Amino acid sequence: MNRILKTTESLCYxxxxxxxxxxxxxxxxVPFLPISRVIMRLLIMIALYSMLGMGLxxxxxxxxLVSLGHAGFYGIGAYVCALLQVRLGVDFWIALLxxxxxxxxxxxxxxxxxxxxxxxxxxxxxxxxxxIVQMILKQWESVTNGNYGIRNIPKPVFxxxxxxxxxxxxxxxxxxxxxxxxxxxxALKKSNTGRAFLAIRDDELAAGMMGIKTSRYKILAxxxxxxxxxxxxxxxxxxxxxIEPTNFVFNISILILSVVIVGGLGTVRGMIFGAVVLQxxxxxxxxxxxxxxxxxxxLLVLMMRFRPQGVLGWQSTQPYHxxxxxxxxxxxxxxxxxxxxx
Amino acid sequence: xxxxLEVKSISMHFGGLAAVENVSFHxxxxxxxxxxxxxxxxKTTVFNMLTGVYKITAxxxxxxxxxxxxxxxxxxxxxxxxxxxxxVRLFSKMRVIENVLVGTHIHxxxxxxxxxxxxxxFKKEEAKLEAKAIGILNSIGMGDIVxxxxxxxxxxxxxxxxxxxxxxxxxxxxxxxxxxxxMNPAESAELLRFIRELCDKGYTILxxxxxxxxxxxxxxxxxxxxxxxLIADGRPEEIANNxxxxxxxxxxxxxxxx
Numbered sequence: 001m002n003r004i005l006k007t008t009e010s011l012c013y014x015x016x017x018x019x020x021x022x023x024x025x026x027x028x029x030v031p032f033l034p035i036s037r038v039i040m041r042l043l044i045m046i047a048l049y050s051m052l053g054m055g056l057x058x059x060x061x062x063x064x065l066v067s068l069g070h071a072g073f074y075g076i077g078a079y080v081c082a083l084l085q086v087r088l089g090v091d092f093w094i095a096l097l098x099x100x101x102x103x104x105x106x107x108x109x110x111x112x113x114x115x116x117x118x119x120x121x122x123x124x125x126x127x128x129x130x131x132i133v134q135m136i137l138k139q140w141e142s143v144t145n146g147n148y149g150i151r152n153i154p155k156p157v158f159x160x161x162x163x164x165x166x167x168x169x170x171x172x173x174x175x176x177x178x179x180x181x182x183x184x185x186x187a188l189k190k191s192n193t194g195r196a197f198l199a200i201r202d203d204e205l206a207a208g209m210m211g212i213k214t215s216r217y218k219i220l221a222x223x224x225x226x227x228x229x230x231x232x233x234x235x236x237x238x239x240x241x242x243i244e245p246t247n248f249v250f251n252i253s254i255l256i257l258s259v260v261i262v263g264g265l266g267t268v269r270g271m272i273f274g275a276v277v278l279q280x281x282x283x284x285x286x287x288x289x290x291x292x293x294x295x296x297x298x299l300l301v302l303m304m305r306f307r308p309q310g311v312l313g314w315q316s317t318q319p320y321h322x323x324x325x326x327x328x329x330x331x332x333x334x335x336x337x338x339x340x341x342x
Numbered sequence: 343x344x345x346x347l348e349v350k351s352i353s354m355h356f357g358g359l360a361a362v363e364n365v366s367f368h369x370x371x372x373x374x375x376x377x378x379x380x381x382x383x384x385k386t387t388v389f390n391m392l393t394g395v396y397k398i399t400a401x402x403x404x405x406x407x408x409x410x411x412x413x414x415x416x417x418x419x420x421x422x423x424x425x426x427x428x429x430v431r432l433f434s435k436m437r438v439i440e441n442v443l444v445g446t447h448i449h450x451x452x453x454x455x456x457x458x459x460x461x462x463x464f465k466k467e468e469a470k471l472e473a474k475a476i477g478i479l480n481s482i483g484m485g486d487i488v489x490x491x492x493x494x495x496x497x498x499x500x501x502x503x504x505x506x507x508x509x510x511x512x513x514x515x516x517x518x519x520x521x522x523x524x525m526n527p528a529e530s531a532e533l534l535r536f537i538r539e540l541c542d543k544g545y546t547i548l549x550x551x552x553x554x555x556x557x558x559x560x561x562x563x564x565x566x567x568x569x570x571x572l573i574a575d576g577r578p579e580e581i582a583n584n585x586x587x588x589x590x591x592x593x594x595x596x597x598x599x600x
Contacts, residue, residue, distance in 0.1 A: 184458060191457030191464070192443075192450040192471075195436070199444045202433035209393060210511060211419040211448035220454070266435075319489045320439050325469035326476070333477055 006317050013318050027175045031168040040171055044239060046272075046279045047174035048232055053259035053271035054181045055228030060257070061266035062194065063221040064201035065114055069126030070256045072110075072133035073226045075248030077103045077233025079137065082150045082243055092156035092238065099234035100227045107226020111219040130250055137245040149244025153237055170239055177235060181228055182268050188224070189268075190321075197221055198266075262303060264313025273312050345406060346371045346546065347392075347423075347515060352401030354387055354570075361387045363570045364401075369515065374537065374547045376557045378581075379567035380590055385550045386428055388567070389517050393425050394418045405515065420448050424513030426504040428520050428550070434493035438484065438503050441492055442475040445510025478506045482536060497524045505536075509545070516540070518549040522556045534560055558582065566590065 012019060035043070052074065059065050081099035084090040090098070113125050137144050144150070156163045156173070163169025188194045196217045199207040208214050237243045255278060263274025281299075285292045303311075347369040354362040362384040369375045377385050390396045392403065394415040403410040408421050424445075433441050450471065452464045479485050482502050487495070492503060501521055508516050521537070522530040530553055537560050541547060551557045557564065557578070564581045566574040568590040574581060581587055 187458050187460060191454075191468070192447055192452075193454055193457060195440055195444050196447060198436050198440070199433045199447075202435055203431045205395070206427065206431040206433070207444070208415045209395075209419060209425060210444050210507065211416045212444070213416050315435070315491050320437055322472060322476070323465065323469050325465060326472040329469055329473035330476055333473065 002314070005312070005314065009317060023175075023179065027172055027179070030171050030175070033168070035168065035171075037165055040165055040168065042279060042283060044165075044171050044174045046275045047171070047178040048236060048239070049256070049259055049275035049279055050272045051174075051178045051181045051232045052229060052256045053263060053274050054178075054185050054268060055225050055232065056256050056260050057266065057268070057271055058185065058188070058197075058228065059221050059225040060260055062189070062197035062201060063218060065118075065218065065221065066120075066123045066257070067126040067225070068123050068250070068253050068257065069110070069129035069133075070225075070229050071248045071250060071252035072126075072130040073103050073107060073229040074233040074236070074252060074256075075133050075137060075245070076106055077230030078237040078243050078248065079144060079150070079233075080230070081234030082153045082237040083143070085154055086150055086152070092154070096231060096234040096238075100231040103230025103233065104223045104227035107222040107224075107230075108219060110226075111222030114218050114222060115215045127250070127253075130253055134245055134249060137248070144245075147245060149242055149247075150237075151242040153241050153243070155241075156238055165239075173235065174239075177231060178272075181231075182272075185268050193217070193220070258300065261310055262300070264310025267310070267312055270310050270312040274310070277311075347548070348402075348404045349392075350402040352388075352391060352403060353399045354384070354391055354396055355399045360570050362391065362567075365567065365570070365572050366401075367565050367572065367575065369546060369548050371514075371546055372541065372544065373562045374541050374549065374560055376561040376564045377548065377550045377567060378552070378557055378564060379573075382569075383567040383590075384570040385567055386519060387570075389425060389519055389550065392418075392517065393423060416448075419511050419513070422512070422514035423517065424508040424511040424515075425517035426501070426508050426519055426521065428523070430497070430500045430504055432492040432500055432503055432507070434491075436492060437488070438479065438490050438492060438495070439472070439475050439488040441503055442478060442506050442510045443471055445507040446471045446474060448511060475506075475510060478509050479503075482506055498526075498529045501525070502533075502536075509540075513545070515546045515548060518547060518551075520550055520552060522551055522553040525553075527555075530556055 052070070056067060056070050059067050077099040080102045081095045084095040084098060085092060110126070110129050114122055117125060138146055140146075156169070158169065161169070163173060196207065196212045199210065199212060200214050200217055204214055236247075240247070259271060259274035259278055261274070262277055263270030263272070281296060282292060285295060288295060349365065349367050351364045351366050352362060353360065353364055365384075365388065377388060379385055387396070391398045392410065394410065394413055398411060405421060405423060410418060413421075433444060436444070450467065452467045456464045476485065476488060479488055482505070484499065484502060484506065487499070492500065495503065501524070505516075505518065505521065518537075522533055525533060534556055537547060537549070549561075561578055564576065564578055565572060566581060566584070566587050573586045573590060574584045576584070
């Protein structure tokens with residue numbers, strides 16, 4: 001089993017540019033493919049949850065801070081996007097960007113307690129955050145319309161063409177958003193920011209001793225995570241056409257966290273896999289009726305017992321990618337001096 | 343006054359416990375200085391005080407004119423003091439090269455957005471850092487395991503990666519906390535050679551060590567701590583014959599009647 005996964009990994013790595021091109025080709029082809037509405041919606045939800053997973057993964061997988069409050073960020077993103085359009089008539093694309101940025105700001109504020117707390121204590125604070133958001137959405141009726149939610153959110157328009165479920169526009173947007181998020185996360189991971197994140201996760205004290213300003217990076221992780229989740233929320237409000245507070249309850253936080261854990265903490269591939277599993281599962285096992293949730297719980301327990309790192313959460317078997325530029329630099333140093341440090 | 347590292351009667355109290363009491367020492371540029379003493383003497387505490395992990399209770403510490411008391415660990419590493427840990431603290435789920443790259447963190451010259459969009463400057467700077475990290479690893483004979491994950495390495499190798507990580511910060515003064523612990527004689531002989539080499543390259547080393555073979559062979563000067571107090575200092579041969587030191591390690595000599 002492991003060997004199959006690892007061979008697949010090395011193949012995927014080898015042909016990564018071809019895969020990327022194929023994926024982009026697929027996105028372009030979506031409007032012309034005969035996909036039924038049910039499948040279309042399922043695919044959109046998979047893309048959306050991959051994105052949510054990647055958002056939480058920045059925080060939980062990279063920096064090791066477990067958040068139970070991501071439904072809160074998700075809800076804030078959705079409401080900001082919807083309200084800007086319905087109340088102020090802002091164009092969808094601008095509203096989407098603003099919803100991401102606004103949620104990032106909230107992420108910054110809610111990241112502040114993370115500086116003093118860790119582990120389960122932080123999780124409980126984020127849980128509280130989720131409930132606060134829920135309360136505000138329900139009670140602040142003059143703005144959020146309370147329990148009635150917001151209806152008739154206009155469909156996005158792209159160069160004069162309305163995007164909806166039928167013409168595949170939504171799926172294209174969802175796939176593009178997920179793709180950009182995925183590429184962003186991969187780029188993030190292989191930079192000094194990503195290394196600082198992982199270092200904080202593995203050993204915060206040692207990270208500080210290497211000059212990493214741990215507080216700043218923890219907050220940055222909250223901001224990035226909230227930004228991605230806010231964008232996903234904004235898109236969700238479009239997709240649904242209406243939103244209400246119950247769309248963003250605590251269960252959603254758990255669902256997002258499950259995506260991350262099932263797929264494999266700290267990996268991008270795992271987020272896609274986790275989203276596929278958790279979105280397909282309820283559909284495939286529809287015949288089990290209420291028993292679905294028992295099986296679902298059982299699967300999670302078995303996962304934790306036999307594969308705690310997540311299904312795709314193995315350490316990479318690929319060699320570290322050393323760029324051509326680096327190799328050239330190395331050749332120069334070998335011929336000129338060599339030795340420690342340089 | 344010494345212009346490199348100067349420590350004047352520092353103390354560290356934890357509640358009523360005086361872990362370090364009125365300790366003064368100095369390190370000159372280019373020296374290898376050892377800090378020895380029995381377990382619980384406060385050696386690691388001194389390191390933690392120097393690197394800003396603990397806020398010292400009393401005393402003064404200066405490094406090249408910077409007042410270390412006022413600085414946070416992140417800034418202390420920037421002015422050129424880096425350390426390793428007694429029980430290895432590598433980033434276990436990261437690769438060896440990534441661990442060393444974390445050491446170069448403070449020298450990164452690109453911004454977050456530049457790294458996100460992979461602009462030219464990011465690639466250029468990142469290549470420089472990678473080359474530097476690989477250069478350091480090559481120089482300590484670990485060039486062939488740059489890809490390995492830190493948690494898959496044997497203990498001795500992990501210690502070397504930790505030293506490599508400390509070097510990568512471009513520190514002038516490197517604090518080594520028991521570098522030879524858990525190494526076999528061949529490995530510690532290799533370490534000895536390596537530490538000397540570091541010194542020749544212009545690094546200054548302050549080291550805590552229990553392996554007397556390493557300490558006596560490599561140190562220019564030695565300070566001995568016992569129960570948080572400095573009991574002796576001097577060249578290795580002076581320390582080896584100092585009755586106070588022998589007493590601290592082996593206990594008081596009792597006259598036994600036949």
